[in-house]
Amino acid sequence: MPVGDLSFPNMPAISRIKLSAVSAGIKKNNQLDLMLIEFPVDATVAGVFTQNAFCAAPVTICKQHITQHPRYILVNAGNANACTGEQGMAAALDCCRAVAANTSVSYQQVLPFSTGVIGEPLPAEKIINGVPALFTGLNETNWLLAAKGIMTTDTCPKGATSSFEYAGEMIVVNGISKGAGMINPNMATMLGFIATNATVKQSVLDSLSFNAANQSFNRITIDGDTSTNDSCILVAAGETRCVVEESSSDLYRLLETAVNDVYKTLAQAIVRDGEGATKFITVQVEAGTTANECLQVAYAIAHSPLVKTACFASDPNWGRIVAAIGYAGITSLNVNNIRVYLDDVLIVENGGRADSYHEEAGQAVMNNSEITLRVCLGRGDAIETIWTTDLSHEYVTINAEYRT
């Protein structure tokens, strides 16, 4: 069960962004496993992709196709088409061709995505056979259906929406995501698909997409693993009269806020539904010399199995947090200047337990399902925040027993 409320929001339709999902028989029991998004010819599209050297065949193709004025996003769940060599590339291209065959677009205008087991041949025939039904089902109101169509070990569909009015026009940002393990390269992948009706210049969309992903999907971690398939796409349908051309305009700033909100909600939803998660943990590191230094400390804490198991046990075992700070690899760290807080409870200062600290106060914080671990490095102005989960028995069960 996810941590917090992940009920799917009421998503307004975005004109000319159509979605559908069907069961193509890749997953068992007729579960939805194939999803299509169609967007208009004047849409702009931007994306960020996994840095994993073993990036999957569809990711390699997406990076090429995204510059060819894409019109379709095709996603299959149940098979990652990763570590599948030349055969995997051919299979992904065949799927793109199947979409193109139903339309007037070229196969290079189709962005393929896959999520599921690594190293198994993609069942391209099943996908190709499913494509006509996808076109039949295309509809502007299918956001929930589409979110369901990309799930793997997710326990619920994930969506977010934000809107604002500008110069008499309603501007909408909708998004869906999937995750579960982060990654679980077995049921690989974090995916995010976000669309707006706004008209956005390509270069502006690129930076919107990059910055939003950097403050959201790139700030979450469940187990420290990075998938072969992680991708996040932002589509601007080009339906509004007003055009976002400058990243200094008022409209840009309003859109940026809405986009960032949607990205952050989608990314946090992945953590809240992380495999076996019982806690949603915010790690905030402030007063660092650089943003990078803050992130180094934040990830050391967030990746520590000892911190994570202590969170699972609701144990205010601050020694483990302090040890993680200590081995994060920050040079010339003066431990006497560091303060550590559980929510607002000061636990560590002057190189040891704070005089004011009492275990009951720490215990009260740790009993909550949402916890902020805050570290003040006392050596600069940089600040960074990431989100993670605890490490539970359920995590071990899911990941030890998944393939059996």
Place this chain on the structure above:
Amino acid sequence: MPVGDLSFPNMPAISRIKLSAVSAGIKKNNQLDLMLIEFPVDATVAGVFTQNAFCAAPVTICKQHITQHPRYILVNAGNANACTGEQGMAAALDCCRAVAANTSVSYQQVLPFSTGVIGEPLPAEKIINGVPALFTGLNETNWLLAAKGIMTTDTCPKGATSSFEYAGEMIVVNGISKGAGMINPNMATMLGFIATNATVKQSVLDSLSFNAANQSFNRITIDGDTSTNDSCILVAAGETRCVVEESSSDLYRLLETAVNDVYKTLAQAIVRDGEGATKFITVQVEAGTTANECLQVAYAIAHSPLVKTACFASDPNWGRIVAAIGYAGITSLNVNNIRVYLDDVLIVENGGRADSYHEEAGQAVMNNSEITLRVCLGRGDAIETIWTTDLSHEYVTINAEYRT
């Protein structure tokens, strides 16, 4: 239960290296928790210490005292005296003074070590009260007792010995270690104490100690955490007529082999008895451009919770290994040149599953309790090996429930 045979070896006495251990009441139920080693005035001593910025008070003191011709090693289990500020420093020095008061040495000639809970004040009085009984018990044959005296969550005492004859003299290397979590900053610390009767020049001993630790204690990982208290000490009693003065001599090479053997056995024993360990996993990365690159890949694999849970499940889930290689951060990695083996079974080549691979062969390897994950990067001559464990339910149980 540890993986493999950890029965304590028959350790020969080393002349003028005396040991003892008592129960000082730091741990519950009259368990041994205080240990002393005495060595002669002409001994040379070398050590390596944790790089954790929050290094514990005793570690800070050890680093100073080790240059003052140390004569005693004093170790308490049950309390790490870490993150204890000025008070912790004073307490550790008080313990050194208690040892000095029973002898003619100065307190600066005592090396203090602590292992146990972080952030709790050291019960110095209990330790000081236990010191006289430690002196009464000093004996050259007490290696097993001493190994028991430093245990925390270890399930068994850990020892190793190696010896060889040179110029009519028998040269012995004995060692004991403790670990369990690596670290578990709650029951913090990996400790190793190794002694030889050989006469070794200080500068030679320094490099012997550094190199041996680098190929053993610095090549093991259970959960990726680095303790506030990790330390490893090498004592050369100076009992032999022949002196090891040059690192190019035959005698040096024989001694180096014996010392490395003892370090490696002690370090591997810590992994074999790692918290919740059901598998002993060797990760070997070869054909890398540099040693550092090999280590980066090896640690990415060894730290991946997904690889570790797959090992726990005896699941030949090679996609997780490949994903870890991919996100290890190696620049310009050509995945088509990489080969991955489970023991001798080739599972990945040419960017995908090897044609010759069948799951039954991988399953047969994974069913073993000792497994080698071997990665051939195909881009150089460097090779590195590290050792780790799986991630089991028992690990979560131990670390989630320890303090309760």
